[in-house]
Amino acid sequence: MTAPDRLAERRARFAKGHRGEWLAAWALRLKGYRILAQRHRTKLGEIDLVARRGDTVAIVEVKARATLEAAMEAVTPAAQARITRAAELWLGQQRDHARLSLRFDIVAVLPRRWPVHIPNAWVSA
Template sequence: MSENRLSKRRSSFAKGHRGEWLAAWALRLKGYRILAVRHRTKLGEIDLVARKGDLIAIVEVKARATLEQAMDAIGPESQRRIANAADLWLARQRDAASLSIRFDIVAVLPRRWPVHVKDAWRAY
């Protein structure tokens, strides 16, 4: 891999971690408890798992220039992958029967507070 390409990958990786950190803090300030960060399963990765009462928010974090770009970056294939990973996560919870699940997006935008989009999609 060329040095320039490697440098770009490192920069993107760092930007993603920074975005997840900002998103987690924004959710904490809204009363959510962060249960998992970058939770990996054999079916995919969940950026954040947050809880507020009996609600579990499966959160995809996107750092983009606009909210529209962040929303568009999560297509049907990504939604399916995240939903499948969420099913595996939920299956491992003792109180799974009493929990409700929601899929959210947190868009990390330049020079703005992260935007939390609740119930961004439904998994079927």
């Protein structure tokens, strides 16, 4: 594969990721969540979406895959640990962090289907 081909493929994946996060954010908004952050970067990693409903903060990993199983398998234990550390850093910066409960969700963006929201996809250690 030539360098221009690799660049085009990388741009296509980036665009697909942005579309997936946009769809996931709207699916969560329609479920009553307020999106607090998108692609939030910390020194420990990136959080795709931070969504809040009441005192529950959902740290959401968005995966655009062909199947629900593939999306769930794509969030490996190493990715879970990285996201958990980034979320704890984010939570510590919030004024009302003591009353917030943190949850880790996955939103699977599947072809020709509405995004699938999986609450409590994993529990932090």
